Amino acid sequence: MLLEVEGLCVNYGRIEAIRDISFSVEEGSVVTLIGANGAGKTTTMKTLSGLRKVRAGTVAFAGKDITTMPSHARVPLGISQSPEGRRIFPGMSVVENLDMGAYARPDRAKTRTADLERVFTLFPRLQERRDQAAGTMSGGEQQMLAIGRALMSRPKLLLLDEPSMGLAPKLIQQIFAIITDIREQGTTILLVEQNAAQALRIADRAYILETGEVVREGSGRELAADDSVRAAYLGGDV
Amino acid sequence: MSFLLNNIVELTVTGLVLGAVYGLVALGYTLVYGVLQLINFAHSEVWMYGSFAAVWVTVALGVAPGGPVLTAIGVLLLALLAAMTVSGGIALLLERVAYRRLLRLEAPKLVALISAIGASFFLAELMGLRDRVVDFFGLRDALDPFVRSARDNTRFLNPLETQGLFSIGRYTVSNVDVIIIVGAILMMVGLDQFIRRTRTGRGIRAVAQDSEAAALMGVNRDRVIRATFLVGGVMAGAAALLYLMRFGVTRWDAGFLLGVKAFTAAVLGGIGNVRGALLGGFVLGLAENYGSALVGSQWRDVVAFLLLVVILLFRPTGLLGESLGRARA
Numbered sequence: 001m002l003l004e005v006e007g008l009c010v011n012y013g014r015i016e017a018i019r020d021i022s023f024s025v026e027e028g029s030v031v032t033l034i035g036a037n038g039a040g041k042t043t044t045m046k047t048l049s050g051l052r053k054v055r056a057g058t059v060a061f062a063g064k065d066i067t068t069m070p071s072h073a074r075v076p077l078g079i080s081q082s083p084e085g086r087r088i089f090p091g092m093s094v095v096e097n098l099d100m101g102a103y104a105r106p107d108r109a110k111t112r113t114a115d116l117e118r119v120f121t122l123f124p125r126l127q128e129r130r131d132q133a134a135g136t137m138s139g140g141e142q143q144m145l146a147i148g149r150a151l152m153s154r155p156k157l158l159l160l161d162e163p164s165m166g167l168a169p170k171l172i173q174q175i176f177a178i179i180t181d182i183r184e185q186g187t188t189i190l191l192v193e194q195n196a197a198q199a200l201r202i203a204d205r206a207y208i209l210e211t212g213e214v215v216r217e218g219s220g221r222e223l224a225a226d227d228s229v230r231a232a233y234l235g236g237d238v
Numbered sequence: 239m240s241f242l243l244n245n246i247v248e249l250t251v252t253g254l255v256l257g258a259v260y261g262l263v264a265l266g267y268t269l270v271y272g273v274l275q276l277i278n279f280a281h282s283e284v285w286m287y288g289s290f291a292a293v294w295v296t297v298a299l300g301v302a303p304g305g306p307v308l309t310a311i312g313v314l315l316l317a318l319l320a321a322m323t324v325s326g327g328i329a330l331l332l333e334r335v336a337y338r339r340l341l342r343l344e345a346p347k348l349v350a351l352i353s354a355i356g357a358s359f360f361l362a363e364l365m366g367l368r369d370r371v372v373d374f375f376g377l378r379d380a381l382d383p384f385v386r387s388a389r390d391n392t393r394f395l396n397p398l399e400t401q402g403l404f405s406i407g408r409y410t411v412s413n414v415d416v417i418i419i420v421g422a423i424l425m426m427v428g429l430d431q432f433i434r435r436t437r438t439g440r441g442i443r444a445v446a447q448d449s450e451a452a453a454l455m456g457v458n459r460d461r462v463i464r465a466t467f468l469v470g471g472v473m474a475g476a477a478a479l480l481y482l483m484r485f486g487v488t489r490w491d492a493g494f495l496l497g498v499k500a501f502t503a504a505v506l507g508g509i510g511n512v513r514g515a516l517l518g519g520f521v522l523g524l525a526e527n528y529g530s531a532l533v534g535s536q537w538r539d540v541v542a543f544l545l546l547v548v549i550l551l552f553r554p555t556g557l558l559g560e561s562l563g564r565a566r567a
């Protein structure tokens with residue numbers, strides 16, 4: 001397993017945001033966490049990147065316990081995240097943002113051209129805007145930038161927190177197609193989505209979170225076909 | 239009014255000299271604010287310690303003004319190095335002692351401010367009582383020239399003789415004027431390049447814009463914070479030497495007013511904005527000079543703060559508005 005999460009608990013003060021969560025991500029797969037607003041998805045993702053302290057439980061990456069490893073040390077290991085709300089650097093240009101994505105790579109000068117090329121192939125739009133200040137771009141463009149930036153570290157595991165949030169339906173299709181491309185290029189993906197139908201369609205494995213706990217798990221296809229899941233998360237009509 | 243017009247060149251040049259010093263010190267406030275959203279109140283003491291380091295180099299070397307020019311330049315460079323080292327070191331010490339633990343505990347910003355005010359008083363009084371400290375350790379005989387009259391003005395004997403270079407109208411611009419203004423601008427350009435081009439500099443910008451996102455890029459926030467304090471301290475050290483070359487005197491409590499002025503310059507230029515700091519410094523230096531020429535020099539500080547209030551009323555984010563964070567590439 002590339003990522004193994006065991007009995008993870010994270011608090012905000014006294015509030016238990018996630019309780020005793022366990023899941024794993026196999027190398028080369030797409031795994032999705034779905035659940036309603038406030039279920040604890042973002043907290044889980046932040047914890048995987050080391051931005052939140054773990055109260056109990058363990059996180060292991062490629063066989064190594066990283067539960068208490070500081071966030072900046074996780075990037076060189078191969079964990080990269082496109083966070084909820086994009087969080088691009090607004091005062092930097094598109095290219096500067098992408099360069100920040102490669103900040104942790106010791107050989108970034110050598111691989112820069114190839115890595116930029118790869119991102120620009122996935123997102124031609126970013127190449128057109130390469131010198132524009134990122135803060136002045138549209139939401140969809142910022143989302144592409146956030147994903148592209150996360151790819152610049154050449155991650156083994158790409159964490160995507162709601163990449164479709166706030167985007168027009170046509171753009172959502174495009175983002176999901178690109179996620180599939182990234183996976184085919186050999187990157188393992190952990191995807192958090194409220195857009196459960198789409199997420200389940202491309203996921204090998206899925207976990208459903210409710211108020212901080214995993215309540216169901218299964219293959220993407222299994223859960224997509226399940227009546228109670230359809231009723232709760234897919235609006236019953238997908 | 240006619241006094242202002244008759245002396246406009248002199249007032250402008252000396253205003254720019256003063257402004258260059260304000261601007262360099264302002265950088266320390268603006269950088270730390272950009273990264274931590276915190277006013278490093280003790281930054282004034284970082285500057286003050288640098289000024290003493292510079293004085294002590296000239297005392298130790300027994301320099302008198304009027305020697306050979308090359309010797310003078312050598313001594314000034316040594317004094318610069320000492321001031322930058324000591325100021326940088328004090329800034330790092332402040333980060334370590336007054337802030338690090340509070341930041342790690344995510345204490346409210348107000349707590350960190352109180353801690354900084356405490357550190358500021360401690361450092362200033364320590365300098366003002368340095369004769370007692372030296373006595374306590376029984377080192378008076380060895381160190382007397384450095385600690386004599388600890389609470390009085392300490393003079394800096396500039397080894398480089400002031401010389402007129404060229405005249406504009408009735409004012410003769412001196413070598414010291416040029417060194418200070420050009421020196422400050424060069425430091426500024428160097429810093430700008432550092433922040434834009436180096437990896438550490440890009441880390442500083444990233445943390446200033448979004449510290450969590452920076453961590454996701456692999457930026458070590460603690461290292462960036464230390465680098466920020468160090469760079470701000472080094473700039474204050476350079477400012478200390480330039481200040482002494484022009485004004486020739488420092489004191490244990492000299493940091494306070496200069497610190498407030500430099501902080502004003504930082505806010506004036508747009509706190510968090512690196513280029514704004516130098517601009518704010520120049521604007522403030524000029525305004526003080528023109529203002530005191532118009533209404534009398536006892537009004538100098540009133541003019542400075544009046545300017546601050548007026549500009550902030552119309553431009554609440556300062557002259558250059560956006561911060562280090564939001565500033566465009």
Ligand SMILES: Nc1ncnc2c1ncn2[C@@H]1O[C@H](COP(=O)(O)OP(=O)(O)O)[C@@H](O)[C@H]1O
Nearest residue numbers: 012015017035036037038039040041042043044
């Ligand atoms: N910074 C925070 N401070 C306090 N509570 C928080 C914070 N962030 C999230 N929470 C709480 O933690 C729970 C999980 O939130 P989150 O992980 O953002 O859920 P999701 O991403 O699934 O919408 C929610 O109850 C939310 O209110």
Ligand SMILES: [Mg+2]
Nearest residue numbers: 041042043084
């Ligand atoms: Mg969320």
